[in-house]
Amino acid sequence: MKFARELAEPWGLLLAATSAGVAWAVQLPVLVAVLIGIAVLAARAGVASLGREPQPERRAARMLDVSAGSAEDNWLRRAEAAADGFASLSASLDAGPLADRVADMEPVVQETLATLRRLAGRASATGKALTRVDLDAVTRERRRLEQSMASAREEVRSDLEQALTAVQAQADVHARLSGARDKLLAQLQSGALGLDSLVARVAELTAATTDVTVETGAVRELSDQLEGIRQGVLETEQATRKSLG
Secondary structure (H helix, E strand, O other): OHHHHHHOOHHHHHHHHHHHHHHHHOOOOHHHHHHHHHHHHHHHHHHHHHHOOOOOOOOOOOOOOOOOOOHHHHHHHHHHHHHHHHHHHHHHOOOOHHHHHHHHHHHHHHHHHHHHHHHHHHHHHHHHHHOOOOHHHHHHHHHHHHHHHHHOOHHHHHHHHHHHHHHHHHHHHHHHHHHHHHHHHHHHHHHHHHHHHHHHHHHHHOOOOOHHHHHOOHHHHHHHHHHHHHHHHHHHHHHHHHHHO
């Protein structure tokens, strides 16, 4: 594949055309001139493809660990159980419109579950980061510095202001992390319960008397419900990625 790409390189084509033109200019037969151009192009492509370093393989996104026994772990397990239930229901349906539509939804359920796994991992990572900021200690330190500022001499005021800025920065980090974790946990809960609700609705539809009744709109509502869940978890992932970096 590298050799083929090198054959299409503009500089190689230009060099081949120039070589063929020179050969023709010195009154060599046209066929010989063309063959010379082709040989130059092939030689140049071969040397370039051998000398060029291979492209580094694209690294897969690292999956963050989920803390065992944490709130996010519990909601993730709930979502996984719901996804397993959906797959089991899908496999048990008789052939028909409902079975076809539910089968089409299964990849979206798995995609949603994969996003929830990433959210759970990010929630655990955020929780661990929160433990590194002692908010009580930060609050006490800020109060002490504010009191010192009130009676500080002018020559030390700038140093106290810098210290207060540093302490406030820690408080701001804690606030951002707390907000992000709360958002992640809320979406994990919403996503897990949404998948639970979806499974319950599919189970209910399997009791419908005819596929004609099911196809009139109820299955479309299932697709809309699933799409809402998927969009919600994706938006949360994007929002927390922007806020936390």
